[in-house]
Amino acid sequence: MNDRSEEVRRMALHLGFDAVGIARADEPLEVDYARYEEFIDAGYQATMDYLAAHASVRRVLSHPGILPGARSVVCVLQRYAVRLPSASTGIVGHIAKYARGLDYHNHMRRRLRKLADFIRKMESGATSRPLVDTAPVLERAWAARAGLGFIGKNGLLIRPGMGSFTVLGEVVTSVVLEPDEPMPSRCGECVACLQACPTEAFVGPYVLDARKCISYLTIEHRGPWQGEPKVAPWLFGCDVCQDVCPFNRGVGAWIDAGGPFDPRPQWHQLSLEQLACAAQSEGQIWMQASPMKRVRWEDWQRNVRGALGYDPP
Numbered sequence: 065m066n067d068r069s070e071e072v073r074r075m076a077l078h079l080g081f082d083a084v085g086i087a088r089a090d091e092p093l094e095v096d097y098a099r100y101e102e103f104i105d106a107g108y109q110a111t112m113d114y115l116a117a118h119a120s121v122r123r124v125l126s127h128p129g130i131l132p133g134a135r136s137v138v139c140v141l142q143r144y145a146v147r148l149p150s151a152s153t154g155i156v157g158h159i160a161k162y163a164r165g166l167d168y169h170n171h172m173r174r175r176l177r178k179l180a181d182f183i184r185k186m187e188s189g190a191t192s193r194p195l196v197d198t199a200p201v202l203e204r205a206w207a208a209r210a211g212l213g214f215i216g217k218n219g220l221l222i223r224p225g226m227g228s229f230t231v232l233g234e235v236v237t238s239v240v241l242e243p244d245e246p247m248p249s250r251c252g253e254c255v256a257c258l259q260a261c262p263t264e265a266f267v268g269p270y271v272l273d274a275r276k277c278i279s280y281l282t283i284e285h286r287g288p289w290q291g292e293p294k295v296a297p298w299l300f301g302c303d304v305c306q307d308v309c310p311f312n313r314g315v316g317a318w319i320d321a322g323g324p325f326d327p328r329p330q331w332h333q334l335s336l337e338q339l340a341c342a343a344q345s346e347g348q349i350w351m352q353a354s355p356m357k358r359v360r361w362e363d364w365q366r367n368v369r370g371a372l373g374y375d376p377p
């Protein structure tokens with residue numbers, strides 16, 4: 065490994081990321097992009113039109129829409145599955161683990177900017193761009209290419225020893241860094257995630273039909289649901305295909321006290337019934353600063369009714 069790559073790696077860990085890997089940014093994704101095109105062609109993106117709108121940009125990071133002249137991508141990973149206090153009740157278990165605390169994007173963005181500045185200063189005239197859900201990028205595929213983990217049959221990045229309850233970020237740069245080796249898949253014969261999905265949203269290994277996915281239905285979908293999807297007990301997102309994964313056994317045993325993933329105290333006490341009766345102003349204050357703020361109030365109420373097991377409106 066060259067000295068620059070080692071410096072970048074050390075800086076990423078110093079900034080608090082749990083793992084870092086490097087890949088070439090100017091070699092297109094082939095298998096992952098073909099899989100993505102099939103996903104779009106089949107309409108599995110549901111109403112998420114933005115996924116289809118910039119599809120070709122996702123193939124390579126040196127695309128003009130990302131960073132012309134890009135040569136390397138530094139991928140970072142942050143764990144988020146924190147242990148809940150044993151006295152936890154309330155709605156906390158109905159919220160996907162990544163969304164129980166503050167919106168993590170700000171926290172990631174600040175540190176990615178520092179990493180991007182650090183890399184930019186390595187070379188006169190260099191460019192670098194930090195990304196955290198801010199551009200059309202197949203971030204799991206790039207993370208896998210950078211050796212951060214492998215893509216599981218549930219489509220998520222899995223890092224042995226850390227599991228899949230992780231968020232990802234990238235710095236794309238014109239600086240040439242030494243790439244890491246990709247990690248081969250380790251799912252083997254296991255199909256636990258595909259079988260456990262309550263709504264049978266997996267068409268097959270690596271292929272998710274978002275139209276049936278509880279995460280999509282509770283976060284992205286606007287208006288009433290079609291039919292009666294089995295969203296209960298989920299209020300926002302879903303963790304089932306990760307909870308059953310053997311690579312996630314035992315990874316939620318740490319506490320992010322005061323950090324962005326520390327669950328918000330009110331989620332430990334509020335009941336679903338209290339949520340159903342909450343005024344809009346009160347509810348929106350609870351949701352402010354959390355990833356849940358992106359759900360419209362009327363869709364949030366739909367989710368609460370769904371979690372309570374009521375028929376959809």
Ligand code: SF4
Pocket residue numbers: 216217218219222250251254255256257258305308309310311
């Ligand atoms: S549950 Fe099994 S098949 Fe699914 S991602 Fe985990 S190891 Fe792979």
